[in-house]
Amino acid sequence: MNKRELIKRLSGIEWDDFEVKAARRELPKDIVRTVSAFANTKSGVLVFGVEEAGGKYIVSGVENPDKVQNDFITLLRGEKFNIPLSSKGDVHSMDGKIVLVFRIEEMPRQAKPIYYGGDIRNTFIRMGGSSQKASKGEVERMLREASEQTSDSMRLDDFTMDDLDAEAIAMFRRALSQERPNHPFVSCDKTEMLLGLQAVAKLKKGGYCLTAAGLLLFGKEIRILNQFPSYFIDFLVIPARQNEDAQTRWVERYSSEQGIIQTYVQVYDRLRKRIPVPFALKPDGYTRNDAPPSAQAAREALVNLLMHMDYFDPKGAVVKCYDDQILFRNAGCLRFPLERIDQHITEPRNPIIAKAFRLLGWADRTGEGITKMTQSWMGAGYAKPAFKDDKTINMFEVVFPLVMQGDRTPQAPHKHPTSNIQAPYKHRTSTVQVPYKSDIVRFCAQQRSLKEIMDHFGFKNRPHVFTEYISPLMEEGLIALMIPDKPTSPRQKYVVTEKGLTVKQSEIG
Numbered sequence: 001m002n003k004r005e006l007i008k009r010l011s012g013i014e015w016d017d018f019e020v021k022a023a024r025r026e027l028p029k030d031i032v033r034t035v036s037a038f039a040n041t042k043s044g045v046l047v048f049g050v051e052e053a054g055g056k057y058i059v060s061g062v063e064n065p066d067k068v069q070n071d072f073i074t075l076l077r078g079e080k081f082n083i084p085l086s087s088k089g090d091v092h093s094m095d096g097k098i099v100l101v102f103r104i105e106e107m108p109r110q111a112k113p114i115y116y117g118g119d120i121r122n123t124f125i126r127m128g129g130s131s132q133k134a135s136k137g138e139v140e141r142m143l144r145e146a147s148e149q150t151s152d153s154m155r156l157d158d159f160t161m162d163d164l165d166a167e168a169i170a171m172f173r174r175a176l177s178q179e180r181p182n183h184p185f186v187s188c189d190k191t192e193m194l195l196g197l198q199a200v201a202k203l204k205k206g207g208y209c210l211t212a213a214g215l216l217l218f219g220k221e222i223r224i225l226n227q228f229p230s231y232f233i234d235f236l237v238i239p240a241r242q243n244e245d246a247q248t249r250w251v252e253r254y255s256s257e258q259g260i261i262q263t264y265v266q267v268y269d270r271l272r273k274r275i276p277v278p279f280a281l282k283p284d285g286y287t288r289n290d291a292p293p294s295a296q297a298a299r300e301a302l303v304n305l306l307m308h309m310d311y312f313d314p315k316g317a318v319v320k321c322y323d324d325q326i327l328f329r330n331a332g333c334l335r336f337p338l339e340r341i342d343q344h345i346t347e348p349r350n351p352i353i354a355k356a357f358r359l360l361g362w363a364d365r366t367g368e369g370i371t372k373m374t375q376s377w378m379g380a381g382y383a384k385p386a387f388k389d390d391k392t393i394n395m396f397e398v399v400f401p402l403v404m405q406g407d408r409t410p411q412a413p414h415k416h417p418t419s420n421i422q423a424p425y426k427h428r429t430s431t432v433q434v435p436y437k438s439d440i441v442r443f444c445a446q447q448r449s450l451k452e453i454m455d456h457f458g459f460k461n462r463p464h465v466f467t468e469y470i471s472p473l474m475e476e477g478l479i480a481l482m483i484p485d486k487p488t489s490p491r492q493k494y495v496v497t498e499k500g501l502t503v504k505q506s507e508i509g
Contacts, residue, residue: 003092006101010050010057016042016126016392023048023100024063027071030131032080032116036124037131038104039085039114040142041391043337044126048072049099061097069100081116083107106391109335113142127392141394144312145335145349151312152213152350155201156227159210161194163223167498168259169194171480172218172356174447178483178491179361194218198352213352216311221257230314232257233306235267237274241324260306260353264362265484267319271298274321276402294400297376297385298326299485301398303363304373305330307354313394328398338389362485373398381405437478440469441500444479447493470494478503 009018017038021028031046038044049062062068069089076085090101107114113134115123123134123142134142144151169190177186185193191208194200199214215224216231224231233256240248254270256263272295302319309317310332317330335347348354357363364372370387377385381404388397443456450466459465473479478500482493 002090003094006047006092006099007094009045010047010059016128017044018047019044019129019131020047020050020052020057022051022060023068024060025068027068027075031072031075032122033124033131035076035081035085035104036114036116036122037126039107040112040123040134041106041126043106044104046102046104047099048102049097059094059097059099061094062100065091065098065100072100072102081114082118082120083111083114085114106337109142109145112146113139125392138394141310141313150349150351151310152211152216152352153198154212156210156212156215157203159215159219159223159227161191161200161208161210163210163215163220164194164218165220165259165262168218168261171265171484172261172360174482174495175360175484178486178489178493180359183359185359197356199356211352212311213350213356216260216350217353217356218259218261221259224259225257228311230316231311232316233263233267234316234318235270235321236318237321239323242320242322242327245320245322261356264302264306264357265481268299268302268485271302271319271321271326274326292380293376294380294382297373297380297400299362300364300369300373300376301328301400303357304328304369304398307357307363308332308334308349308396310349310394315393315395322402324402326400326402330396331394333391333394333396334389338387360485378405437469437473440473441478441496444494444496444500447482447495449493453494473500 010020019034021031021034023031034044034046038046048068049060049065051058051060069091072089073087076087078084085104085107087102087104092099092101113120113123115121120139121133123139124131125134125138126132173186173193176183180186185196188196191200194208194214195202197214197217198211199217200208200210203209210219212227215227235252235254235256236250237252238245238248238250252270254266256266258266275294275298305317305319305328309330313331315331318327320327320329332349335349354363363369374385377400383401383403383405385401386397386399388395388399390396439457440453443453448456450462450470453470454460454462454465470479474481474494477497479494480497481487482495483489483491486492
């Protein structure tokens with residue numbers, strides 16, 4: 001920190017990355033707390049020779065700068081901390097007095113927690129302008145992050161393949177067969193696929209147990225909650241600006257405790273209906289273009305949330321759709337400094353889950369997800385997204401402003417769900433009547449394209465068929481997309497769901 005930068009900081013207040021100490025003749029005893037906090041939470045600057053009084057900084061000076069500097073370097077390099085630390089110091093003369101400035105860098109996750117006195121309970125983190133003792137849960141998170149074993153590879157010996165949801169596995173395979181039809185996981189048996197995905201692990205005594213990734217991806221709801229009791233992902237629509245959240249009740253809420261595969265499909269389907277999308281048709285002249293840049297940006301944000309979320313943290317995750325922004329918030333801070341977020345760094349907290357998403361084509365392989373979010377959102381004409389990484393509370397946020405570039409007027413999101421095709425004509429062109437939607441459900445016992453459905457029942461008006469039959473059946477959860485991430489894919493097909501098989505035909509309108 002040069003002198004000009006120091007003077008500027010001294011005109012402000014002490015905050016999470018800046019702290020002053022008098023240190024006239026010797027190091028203050030509580031300096032170890034500040035060092036631990038900066039090294040564990042966020043890089044910070046220590047200034048010796050300045051005191052804080054009445055909300056103002058007073059330059060008091062260091063009377064013996066050589067001794068104080070040498071003592072501080074010895075403290076960092078000695079045995080006081082659990083690993084040796086280092087810092088480069090700067091010396092400045094202010095009002096004829098000596099001021100020492102040291103920068104403490106945040107340590108990599110593999111080295112945390114940084115504590116002193118040989119007692120891991122002496123682990124501190126930075127909160128606002130103070131250093132606070134880390135809680136047991138915060139220390140455990142640091143240890144988990146430091147482990148060579150990733151969180152999602154953890155073996156769960158008490159969970160077996162009986163705890164897996166058959167529909168979640170089937171959904172994964174259907175999507176994979178569309179994205180990568182020749183992939184070995186499409187044709188091999190279920191156990192081989194789960195082993196290849198690292199969703200299960202072999203037991204020495206024989207049989208298989210689930211990994212954390214396997215449970216989160218494909219587990220039954222109740223069993224996921226047995227292991228992760230605070231697991232939830234909320235989707236909320238709040239008809240107000242973000243700063244009016246406390247006064248305005250949500251008008252739509254979906255809270256998922258299902259596996260991640262099913263959660264992604266359900267949340268993304270709701271999310272894309274809330275994104276302002278200019279009406280546009282594909283080259284065929286009748287199919288709506290439902291994958292504009294803004295929808296692609298939101299999809300990247302949702303994928304990022306699910307891949308990087310800390311599922312051991314009780315804060316969970318939420319997607320909030322306001323009138324002036326769309327907010328994605330999840331437990332699990334970045335594993336590198338926020339300043340490097342646009343450098344195409346890929347270090348997922350949950351690499352097994354990330355691999356599953358990449359196999360399906362839902363996630364980027366090159367670490368460019370953040371760049372794609374920004375470019376896609378701004379490519380749709382909106383103001384630049386904002387990213388916030390709070391290591392103190394282990395939280396990451398992405399905010400998409402619903403404001404056009406150079407404008408301050410929010411672009412209102414859709415107030416009603418939007419179909420992924422053009423609006424139907426006012427009159428039917430087909431004279432063929434389908435007595436019940438149950439006929440379509442039965443027909444979709446095998447994978448069927450929209451053309452196959454139309455040909456089978458003699459329909460001619462594609463928009464009408466989708467709006468009157470296909471869309472309602474999907475909303476009721478009776479049929480599902482084979483390619484849920486690409487609803488308008490030319491290879492799209494529909495298949496009956498487990499719910500569709502169990503619901504009595506007389507109960508289908």
